[in-house]
Amino acid sequence: MSTSATSPSTPPVYPAAYSGIPERLLHKAVREKSRLWENQSKEFQTPRKRGLAVPAGIGRTEFVKALDELSQSLGKDHVVLNDQPLEDGWYMEHPNTHDAFMIMDEEETVSSACVYPGSVPEVQLVVAWANKHLVPLYPISMGRNLGYGGAAPRVRGSVIVDMGKRMNKILDINPDDCTCLVEPGVSFYALYEEIQKRGYKIWVDTPDLGGGSIIGNTLEHGVGYTPYGDHWGAHSGLEVVLPTGELFRTGMGALPGSDAWQTFPYGFGPVSDGIFSQSNFGIVTKMGMALMPDPGGCETFLYTFQHEDDLLLLVDTVRPLRIANILENVAQIRHATIEIAVSGKRRTEFYDGTGPIPAEVLQGHLEKTPIGRCNWVYYGTQYGPEKIRKYKLDIIHQEFMKIPGAKRIDPQSLPKDHYFWSRAKIAGGQPDFEELSYLNWVPNGGHLGFSPVSPTRGSDVLKLWKIAKERHDQYGIDLFMTFCVGLRELHMINLVVYDRGSPERRKAVEKCMRSMIDDAAKSGYGEYRTHLLFQDQVARTYNWNDNALMKFNEKLKDALDPNGILAPGRCGIWPERYRGRGWEIGKDGRETSEGQGVRPPAGSTRL
Template sequence: MTAVLPGTVSPAAFARALAGFRAIVGSQAVLDSDEDRQTYIDPYALGDGLAHDCSAIVAPASTEEVRAIMRVANEFRVPLWPVSRGKNLGYGAASPAERGNVILDLSGMNRIIEVNEKQAHCFIEPGVSFFDLYRHLAEKKIPLWMSTPGNSWGSIIGNALDRGIGYTPYGDHCEQICGMEVVLPDGDLVRTGMGAMAGSAGWQHYKYGYGPGWDQMFFQSNLGVVTGAGLWLQPEPEMTAKVELAFPKFDDAEWAIDLLADLRRRDVIQHNIVFGSPVRSASVLSQRAEWYDGPGAIPDSACEAMIRKLGIGWWNAKVSLFGHAATVKAQVEIIRKLFEPRLGKELKFEMWEQGDPPEKSARGIPTTIGLQSVNWYGGRGGHLSFAPVMPSDGKLILDYARKIKAYYEQVGQDYYASFTIGRRHVNNVSLILYDRDDPAMVARVDKLYRHLVTEAASQGFGEYRGHISYMDLVAETFDFNDHALRRLNDKVKACLDPNNIIAPGRNGIGTRRA
């Protein structure tokens, strides 16, 4: 498999760039064999993944090495695609949006530099995984909790920078970042917020600095490489409670989402709430053939069988409560009074108090069990997510769910939906499961994804996070004033990164358009 070089780089210049990288990080940390490059191809790619193949990989071990790599990349005009650990599964994993980029693999930068127990924060490098930090806190018996996403295999910083979420009071991961160290496209080094002061005592205590706050510029962007960040952690609460809610009918979405969203707005429920369909539950516990092995989309009768056998509802939600014992007990009673009369049964809460086993608590515990869903169809499975942001309005969401479910069925894909309820919004995670070795299914998936983007945009709903194959498509829907936001992003990109070195095309920024 011959490497495809970046379109603007000659073979001679590329060879000199690799030599420059090797002089910085050592030969063992610059990878360019066919086998090396294949290991970085998206394991969930639609097709063979070669449309997003890289030309080489360089793996620095320090911020200073990143700075030096950036200077060499500029000298030879070699574009870099930074990844923290490369586990952004469902969004392209480690693969670059633009074929031929050199992957800047930061997974070796995996130090937990500081954990401040009293002030409940830490400072970590991008290679630190959710498992790493969880293990560190447990082994040191530090009474601080962290939030984890559905797939905890990846990087804490990488997940936060792509606005990933978890399901505790600290589950809006980007909001927990406080102070970043960033290498700019020219190799310069900045610290954001209070870290702009040498020897700052308040870097991880206050998110802003003096003058403009630049932190958000480095989220979902290609304007710098984050080599370290502060992260707020949750002080261990006195008590938690958790309960599973099962809503038996499809139409229950309207009243249930309105109730849950109101509780979220009022901070009775302090975390992002996942409100999911039967296939969402079944796909991590079983395979499709156990329920239905016929053509087309899975029928409602199969979903009803899942409901009966798994003891779930048409919609399902897990609710957790955190805080002082008296507060949690009062919140339990609020949940009971609101939901038990409508559901016609007593809710079973699992309570945890300090000293109980961690598995009983509602804390974030790293897991990869959600990845089991990719085996739904068998073969080499994968998933693709389209998750537009919507108002937290039950009727609007129910109407939208009916329409999207009908289109899944029309194209012949199984309807997998969850609605993640945030403080003022809902993300409709329209997950698309597939067998990447089935060409007809791959074609259906592409058609379905493109339709979902268009349909959501027609109702004023925009995606919050993009897959590498569809970044320009999603960016195109943000079209106010003839795409003024994209023009602004491109202007800033051209100013900071005139050679378009860092991740060209990420989220539609700096795309090499014809």
């Protein structure tokens, strides 16, 4: 994109582009890109005001010389300096230079360069180079986790290690044991398309959008919507490059000649996989994943509930059904605001006032839709042969209809462009491209994720909803809320949608987020993931027994990464060189992402 362009370019298409959209979904991608393009007043390119972002602790001349040394080893085409104007792109053409959904100034969480290794030995080469020159690295798989920071590094001036561009092979798909082995650049789209091409009767569990990396999403504890929705729970086997360059495999992969690496996740001895999820302890280069066998059919259903307080009774109804596996998938309970926003229409078509859209205005617009007036919408899916589905659906209907005002919506009454059909595809193991529509709600649409976890209990969920509602009202933000139903817990995915072109709205969103994090923690609820600028705050809420967990993580960090080169600050874990030098950002926030330099390593004269 550029400021002089008059129309959006065609999105990249898979398989010509490893990160592209499948041809079957290209029309949706073109539609969403065009909508966002037309609703953007922010410049597509942001001129650089501060020049090249050089990592703390190293001079510019020394850094450029070190990059030149790396380019001689890795290849000049695979080492790219980040000194050009910043382009925000969009979901299918996301930047690996900065945070496209910025909260602070764009140049705060900006990289100095991007490197593209093409093999495990090249990853090790990059790690060895970083240790030699004490350059912070920030590895990404594909960088599409845009609501949580995308490809942006926590430490300004870090070198992005883009694992996906040249390491994007599907190494194995086994239709007998329903497993696969993939590299970081394999997206949900890519795996799905390859399975269809081979004609295997197996499914891919997919999140709302399928363009992200399977490895990246799994390491971030991402969620999909079939019975295999717990992606971390479905993984088996990691290959990891440690911050000192050693390579090892977890579980059965540590046994030479084993063919059980993707079928049994534990192996012998301590299970080390977990320390490489949501951490900065290593770079994952391969991962195994369980796939879902074709269940012989599925059926998506939709219920609406009239009152906001119905959430309490609904969740208490859901809990025993979900634990008993009567409700089979990671379903969604969505607030009705999303139902009109996901149409892709602008907020001004519904309400042009200030503050959150009034309840009566919202209900008036919902009355004109096929689902009618409501406050909560439940999307669920049942699996297996028709007689099994019918048996469970009858039980669900009987229980849901005990809630006064509950209504089952007949899918056949819904037009083919209704959002229901996208949810049905996703819950049926087919990646889609519909969820981005709500970004058109405001100009220059961006979003952050406020994502606390609670037990599947109505009283807990009602508390979280009221925390979010109160803070959204305070800061004038429309409430986009979804509860993802796990087996015994709910993930509250609160999409905080805002105009990223407005410094005032960015500041309001930051204050709203920090307030909700603090409010939720005081009530005993913690986030399961968050945007990189809130990671310090969230990590500090997990402070039982005088911060015993963080102290343990810091011991691991210093042992595995003695030079502190790998993703310093990620998930609030700072290496010794950065620790206690003002890099952490607490609940009060601040204007800069940087601290007061770094501590020189032992025996060094560096500043």
